[in-house]
Amino acid sequence: MKLIRAQFKNFRLLHDLTLDFSTDKTLTVIRAENESGKTTIFTGLQWALYGDDALPQKGKEYRIHPIDWDASDGTQIPISVDVEFEIKRFGRRGSGETKKQYRIIRAGHETLNGHRNDVTVKLFELTNRGSVPIESPEAEIRDILPRELREVFFTDGDRALSFIENVTPTRTKRANIEKAIRSLLGLDVIEAALGHVKKTTSAFNKDAKSFDSDKKVTQAAEKLEEVETTSKRLKHNIGNYESKIAELEENIQEIQKKIDAALLKGNREELKLDIEETEGEVEQLDKKLSDAAKEHSRLFRSLSLSHALLAPVLKKSLGKLSELHTQGKIPSATIPVLEECLIGTTCICGESLDLQTIEGKHRRENIQALIDESRHADALQSKLTELYYGSRNLQLDAIANDKRWIAEYDKIAEEQGKLKSKRDEQGKKLKALEAQAELIPDSNIQKLRATEKELTSLWKHISENLTRAEAKLEGLTREYKRLAAKRDNHLRQQREGARILARLDVASDVQSLLENSYDRITNEEMRKVSRQMNEIFLKMIGAEPEQGAMIQKAEISENFDILVYAPDNRELNPERDLNGASRRALTLAFILALTKVSGVDAPNVIDTPLGMMSGFVKQAVLKNAIRESAQLILFLTRTEIADCEEILDDEAGRVITLTNSVHYPKMLVNKPQEKERKIIRCECHHRTECRLCKRRIDVEEEGQPIS
Amino acid sequence: MAKQYHNPFSNIDLIYPTGQSDDYLLYCQTGKYKSIERSPFPRMVDLWFAGLSIAARKKLEPVDLSKRKTRHFNNGAIFSQNEDNWRIQIVMLIAIAVEDSVEIVNEPSRMMSIANRLAAAGVPYIVDMLRDGNDEPIWNLSEALREIIHGENT
Amino acid sequence: MPRNIQKFVDIIFSECQSIEERCDGYKKKLFNIVIEISALEREHAVQGTNIQQKINNICGVTGDFIIKNRK
Numbered sequence: 053m054k055l056i057r058a059q060f061k062n063f064r065l066l067h068d069l070t071l072d073f074s075t076d077k078t079l080t081v082i083r084a085e086n087e088s089g090k091t092t093i094f095t096g097l098q099w100a101l102y103g104d105d106a107l108p109q110k111g112k113e114y115r116i117h118p119i120d121w122d123a124s125d126g127t128q129i130p131i132s133v134d135v136e137f138e139i140k141r142f143g144r145r146g147s148g149e150t151k152k153q154y155r156i157i158r159a160g161h162e163t164l165n166g167h168r169n170d171v172t173v174k175l176f177e178l179t180n181r182g183s184v185p186i187e188s189p190e191a192e193i194r195d196i197l198p199r200e201l202r203e204v205f206f207t208d209g210d211r212a213l214s215f216i217e218n219v220t221p222t223r224t225k226r227a228n229i230e231k232a233i234r235s236l237l238g239l240d241v242i243e244a245a246l247g248h249v250k251k252t253t254s255a256f257n258k259d260a261k262s263f264d265s266d267k268k269v270t271q272a273a274e275k276l277e278e279v280e281t282t283s284k285r286l287k288h289n290i291g292n293y294e295s296k297i298a299e300l301e302e303n304i305q306e307i308q309k310k311i312d313a314a315l316l317k318g319n320r321e322e323l324k325l326d327i328e329e330t331e332g333e334v335e336q337l338d339k340k341l342s343d344a345a346k347e348h349s350r351l352f353r354s355l356s357l358s359h360a361l362l363a364p365v366l367k368k369s370l371g372k373l374s375e376l377h378t379q380g381k382i383p384s385a386t387i388p389v390l391e392e393c394l395i396g397t398t399c400i401c402g403e404s405l406d407l408q409t410i411e412g413k414h415r416r417e418n419i420q421a422l423i424d425e426s427r428h429a430d431a432l433q434s435k436l437t438e439l440y441y442g443s444r445n446l447q448l449d450a451i452a453n454d455k456r457w458i459a460e461y462d463k464i465a466e467e468q469g470k471l472k473s474k475r476d477e478q479g480k481k482l483k484a485l486e487a488q489a490e491l492i493p494d495s496n497i498q499k500l501r502a503t504e505k506e507l508t509s510l511w512k513h514i515s516e517n518l519t520r521a522e523a524k525l526e527g528l529t530r531e532y533k534r535l536a537a538k539r540d541n542h543l544r545q546q547r548e549g550a551r552i553l554a555r556l557d558v559a560s561d562v563q564s565l566l567e568n569s570y571d572r573i574t575n576e577e578m579r580k581v582s583r584q585m586n587e588i589f590l591k592m593i594g595a596e597p598e599q600g601a602m603i604q605k606a607e608i609s610e611n612f613d614i615l616v617y618a619p620d621n622r623e624l625n626p627e628r629d630l631n632g633a634s635r636r637a638l639t640l641a642f643i644l645a646l647t648k649v650s651g652v653d654a655p656n657v658i659d660t661p662l663g664m665m666s667g668f669v670k671q672a673v674l675k676n677a678i679r680e681s682a683q684l685i686l687f688l689t690r691t692e693i694a695d696c697e698e699i700l701d702d703e704a705g706r707v708i709t710l711t712n713s714v715h716y717p718k719m720l721v722n723k724p725q726e727k728e729r730k731i732i733r734c735e736c737h738h739r740t741e742c743r744l745c746k747r748r749i750d751v752e753e754e755g756q757p758i759s
Numbered sequence: 760m761a762k763q764y765h766n767p768f769s770n771i772d773l774i775y776p777t778g779q780s781d782d783y784l785l786y787c788q789t790g791k792y793k794s795i796e797r798s799p800f801p802r803m804v805d806l807w808f809a810g811l812s813i814a815a816r817k818k819l820e821p822v823d824l825s826k827r828k829t830r831h832f833n834n835g836a837i838f839s840q841n842e843d844n845w846r847i848q849i850v851m852l853i854a855i856a857v858e859d860s861v862e863i864v865n866e867p868s869r870m871m872s873i874a875n876r877l878a879a880a881g882v883p884y885i886v887d888m889l890r891d892g893n894d895e896p897i898w899n900l901s902e903a904l905r906e907i908i909h910g911e912n913t
Numbered sequence: 914m915p916r917n918i919q920k921f922v923d924i925i926f927s928e929c930q931s932i933e934e935r936c937d938g939y940k941k942k943l944f945n946i947v948i949e950i951s952a953l954e955r956e957h958a959v960q961g962t963n964i965q966q967k968i969n970n971i972c973g974v975t976g977d978f979i980i981k982n983r984k
Contacts, residue, residue, distance in 0.1 A: 241954045242921075248968045249950070255969050256976075345795035348897060349788070353805040355845055360908040361812040362849065369852035372861055435864045438765065443848045458908055461901055554935070555976030558943070561932050562972065565947055568931075569924045576920075 053196050053654050054683045055097075056136040056153065062117050062129055063096045065089050065712065067730040073655075073685055074705025075138065079678050080685045081700060083693060083738060084710040085719070085747070089731035090659050090687040091208075097657065098206055100133035100158045101193055103173065106202060109299070115166035120728050123164060131168070132159035136178070139196060140653055153178040156189060197654055204232060204646050207658045227298075229612040232646055233578050242570045246563065253559040254280055260539055260552050269549065272539035279532045286525045293518040300511045307504045314497050321498050323489045330482045337475040344468045351464065356457040373440040382433060382440050393419060575610065577649060582608040584645035585638075588680055592637040592673045603630075606638060614642065632664035637673050644680040655683035662692040671696055678703050690747075693738045700738045707737035711745045721746040766847050767867035768835020773807055774875050775882065777828040782806070782886050786896065796895035803832050806885065807878045808846060814881030815853045816907070821876030835871060850874045922948065936982035946971050 055073045060066035066089055073080040084090050095107060104111030117129040134157045140150070155178055160171030175189030186192055197205060257280070261273035351357060359366075376382045393399050397406050399415060406412035540556065543549030586606045595601035603624070606616045616624040616638070626635055640661055647656060661677065662670050674696050678684055693700065700707065711732045713724040722743045724732060734744045741747075775783060784790040787800045800806040814821070838846040854863045854870035857877070863870055885900070892899030929944045950968055957964040 241951055241958070244958070245950050245954045245968075248954070248965055249972070251965055252969045252972050256972070342795070345897070348901070349795050349799050349801055351901070352800050352809060353802070353843070357904070358808070358812055358845070358849055361816045361904075362853070365815045365856045366849070366852050369855040372855060376861065432862065432865055435767075436861055439848060439851055439864060443852065455908070458905055461905060465901070551976065551980055554979040555973050557935060557979065558946075558972045558975040561935075561943055562947055562950065565925065565928050565932060565943065568928045569921070572924050572928065573921065576924075 053140075053652075054138045055655050055657075055685065056138055058093075058097055058100070058136075059132075059134040060093070060096050061132045061134075062121070063099075063131060063133055064092045064116060064118060065729065065731050066092055066096060067118055067728065069093075069710075069731055069733055071708065071733070072706065073683070077703065077705025078681060078684050079700075079704045080683075081693075081704050081707040081738060082685070082687050082710060083690065083707060083736070084687055085689050085712075085715075087715070088710045088712045090710075092731075093687070094206055094208065094657065094659055096133045097135060098202060100135045100156055101197060102199060102202060103158065103190075104168075104171075105199075111168075113166065115162070116168065117162045117164075117166075118728070118730070121164070122728075127164050128161045129164070130159070131162050131171075132157060134159075154186075155183065156193065197652070204643055204650075205654045205656060207640075207643050207656065208660070227294075227612075229608060229614065229642075230574075233574060233581060233608075233612070239570060239573065242566055246566050246570070249559055249563045249566065253556060253563070256552060256556045256559060257539075260543060260549070260556075269539055269542040269546065272535050272542060276532060276535045276539060279528050279535060283525060283528045283532065286521050286528065290518060290521050290525065293514050293521065296514050297511060297518065300507055300514070304504060304507050304511065307500050307507065311497055311500050311504065314500065321496060323485055327482065327485045327489065330478055330485060334475065334478045334482055337471060337478060341468065341471050341475060344464060344471055348461075348464050348468065351457065351461055354457065354460070356460060360455070360457040370443060373436060373443070376436060377440060382437050578608055578612070581642070581645045581649045584648055585614075585641045588644055588676055589638050589641035592641055592669065592676050593634050594668055594672055603634070606641070608642075614638065633666070633669045633673075636661070636664060637669060640673060640677060644677060647682075648680060653682050655685055656681045657685040657687075659687045660689070660692065661686055662688065662696070665692075666695065671699060674699050675703075688738075697738055704738070709734050709736040709741075709745045715747075719748050721748055766835060766839045766844065768838060768847060768850065768871055771835045771868055771871040772831040772875075773804060773833045773835065773837070773871075773878075774824065774829040774831045775803075775807060776822065776824065776879050777830050779879065779882050780830060782882055783832070786886070786889055796897045799889070799897040799900055804837050806882060807832075809885050810878040810881030811850075811853065811874050812881065813884050813907075814877040815856070817881075817884065819877065819880040819884065821857075821873065822879035824872075824876055824879060827879075829875075835867075853877070921951070936979045938982065939979060942975055942978060946975055 054075055056075055057070065057072045059070045061068055069089070071082065071093065082090070082093070098106035099116075104114075107114045107116075116131045121129055134155065136153065136155045138151050138153050155176045156173065157176075158171065158173045160168055162168045173189050175186040175192060176183035177186055254277075257273050257276050261270050261277065373382065393405065394416060397404065397412070399405050399419075403415060404412045405415055405419075407416065536556075540553055543553040585608065589606045590597070590601075590603070593603060595603045597604045600619060602618060604617045604619055604621075606614065609615050614626060616626050616630060618624050618629075624630065626638060630638065640658070643658075644656065647654060656677070658677070662673060665673060670692075677686075678699075711720065711724075711734065712729070713720075713726045713732055714729040716723050724744065726732060732744055734742055736742050736745050783803050783806060785792065786798050787803045787806055788795065788798045789802055790798060792798045800809065813819070835847075838844055838850070851864055851870055854873045855861055857873050863873075888903035889896040889900045892902065894902075925947050926944055929940045929947075932940055932943060934940055949971065953962070953964055953967055956962055
């Protein structure tokens with residue numbers, strides 16, 4: 053099968069989008085960044101082919117119509133996905149291959165609250181004479197694209213990792229691989245036959261019960277019936293538990309993905325704390341800056357400024373005062389000195405001032421006279437004296453510290469400079485944090501983690517129930533065998549019993565034959581997938597075992613584990629020992645190998661196949677995926693395309709670009725004309741861009757300023 | 760510095776020409792703007808004193824205030840506040856230098872008149888320094904003062 | 914039927930060899946009825962036949978075959 057064209061109408065963000073896929077070359081590339089409708093296209097294509105079962109949670113509470121649908125345009129929203137495809141058929145007697153084209157249309161209406169009604173699916177064969185409707189389209193599609201292989205044909209690069217990653221419990225990981233392998237073999241017929249044969253055994257057991265000649269047989273048969281009923285109930289419960297567990301695991305993975313995405317962008321709560329902390333720091337720095345500015349301002353009323361500015365002026369005045377002092381017009385500080393002398397008994401000259409002596413008394417009288425004389429100096433002298441003595445410090449300072457102001461200013465300027473650059477830094481940090489916070493989706497990590505915890509605890513609870521049920525069933529199976537042997541023993545002793553016993557033997561033989569064949573086919577095909585996977589994987593990572601490569605081989609074990617080996621057969625843990633690129637390569641190799649071994653001619657639609665890859669591995673993965681696939685449709689981001697342009701130049705039969713209108717103005721340079729949020733298609737390929745799809749990141753990369 | 764210094768200017772007015780009102784309003788924090796960067800002088804007396812100092816330093820011609828409309832904004836008592844009383848001596852020393860005579864210390868009004876006239880001459884010079892430059896006034900002024908002090912004192 | 918029919922047939926045939934020969938021709942008979950049951954299952958998937966009864970009958974008749982041909 054090859055996809056030719058798909059048209060989406062009112063399928064979530066896809067208001068009206070047509071995609072056409074390359075039919076002459078293997079590869080079609082849809083260039084789209086995150087949130088540009090990739091997952092929606094994925095879901096839409098699968099919905100068209102498989103119906104509500106292909107929607108998340110089988111379509112329960114899954115709204116299809118666009119969230120921003122204008123109710124004035126009607127409350128019954130027409131929804132549809134229309135897919136054209138081509139099937140190769142081989143004639144029976146070597147008549148060669150013929151190609152037929154079909155068109156499947158799944159369409160209906162949805163109410164504003166998401167209730168779907170009158171959804172129908174129609175399949176047409178497109179012939180030269182026009183469209184010919186085909187009866188029971190579901191059965192036809194089942195044959196063309198087996199439902200069980202849906203996840204192999206439509207691969208989400210991230211989700212595919214569940215085949216190998218440890219986040220998936222071993223049980224599910226193995227079950228996923230086992231399921232994928234058994235699905236590709238189409239063993240559903242054997243499974244159905246097994247179910248019917250088991251019922252046949254029950255029916256024969258009933259015959260044994262009603263066979264009345266011996267109560268012992270009846271008793272054993274009745275007990276067997278009881279065991280069978282209990283086993284049936286247990287199996288039913290186990291089935292329920294398993295599907296519940298699978299659903300929970302899917303939900304948990306989805307939440308983990310959201311948490312990872314949110315963590316990449318930042319944790320809203322943590323960001324909030326960061327923002328608050330930074331705001332606090334900014335506030336403190338602003339206060340410090342304001343204090344520093346006040347300090348700066350104080351410099352303009354400081355003595356040091358006056359000294360510095362007035363030094364030449366003051367020198368002149370102070371010189372005058374000094375001169376007066378020298379001339380004795382301004383008394384020196386005799387008064388206080390003399391007064392101090394009078395307090396003691398010795399003069400500064402060393403003579404005695406003792407009142408008891410005549411000389412001392414005389415000297416004291418002289419000193420007092422000098423004090424009185426000084427006190428009688430005129431008002432001018434008094435003022436000049438006051439000024440002279442008052443400004444003595446000023447004079448010294450003025451001469452000695454005329455640069456003091458500069459030093460003070462330099463210190464303040466330096467301090468302010470440091471504070472300002474810190475403030476700028478914090479201001480930028482705050483802006484960046486705020487911008488980051490704006491980008492974070494509404495989901496907050498704490499809430500998601502709480503949900504994850506809740507689901508994990510539920511998962512544990514159900515897993516425990518499952519283990520208990522399985523243990524009980526194992527016991528019942530043993531009990532069944534014991535009772536059956538007992539019944540058979542009693543039957544053997546009866547003539548009529550032999551007939552029932554023979555029938556039971558046949559049913560038992562058919563059952564074990566089917567079971568053994570089922571396991572054998574699975575094993576043999578699994579080994580084929582394993583070999584194929586190994587081959588593709590080693591090519592993708594460029595490992596050459598003969599040259600002692602770190603990775604020697606990859607295989608699928610009998611327990612359905614994907615194993616990777618280093619030299620000397622040392623087992624590597626794909627999750628721990630392989631890098632992200634190799635892990636992805638391994639899962640893609642597994643999927644491509646499955647498709648190839650299944651022999652189903654189907655497209656591989658892969659979302660984000662080259663994430664986390666670069667250089668050689670990226671190019672090798674792309675080249676090998678193209679080589680191993682019948683039709684390869686890749687959803688690639690610009691980052692994934694980087695370094696692979698030349699391969700796309702040669703191999704891509706078609707490249708188109710999808711853009712989400714709501715990415716303006718944050719990520720898109722130009723304002724889209726569309727009013728509603730929608731996905732817009734343009735014909736730009738991996739090397740070009742237009743007004744519609746030009747993104748801001750490109751502008752930044754080219755070093756042009758962002759307006 | 761003498762703390763208990765007698766203030767001969769206690770009752771004498773500090774004035775500026777009315778024409779400079781806007782300058783006082785713009786560049787003093789008691790005026791129009793609260794931003795220190797734009798209004799570096801804490802009080803009007805600080806701008807007045809800076810004007811006086813720069814005029815004395817640059818030997819600017821004192822402004823004849825008798826022919827101008829003036830505004831009284833404070834009096835000399837302010838010199839005794841906030842440990843600013845060194846300004847009393849500086850005003851006196853400037854007066855001595857300008858008059859080239861110590862006799863003037865007996866005439867507080869004349870000394871203050873000299874100071875008022877010099878301040879009126881110096882404030883426009885200060886305003887030029889505030890405005891001249893690409894930065895905020897506080898930085899323009901600081902750098903200009905730095906240049907004057909650094910350049911002329913070395 | 915499984916996608917690779919020939920392989921399926923080959924494997925059923927080979928697995929039959931390890932089954933106890935309950936009477937003459939039993940293994941061959943068993944091989945045939947398993948192929949028949951598989952064909953019936955395929956028919957049932959498309960047309961929704963009364964397959965349970967058919968399988969009961971096949972196994973019943975084969976049981977009688979054992980009684981009749983037992984040494």
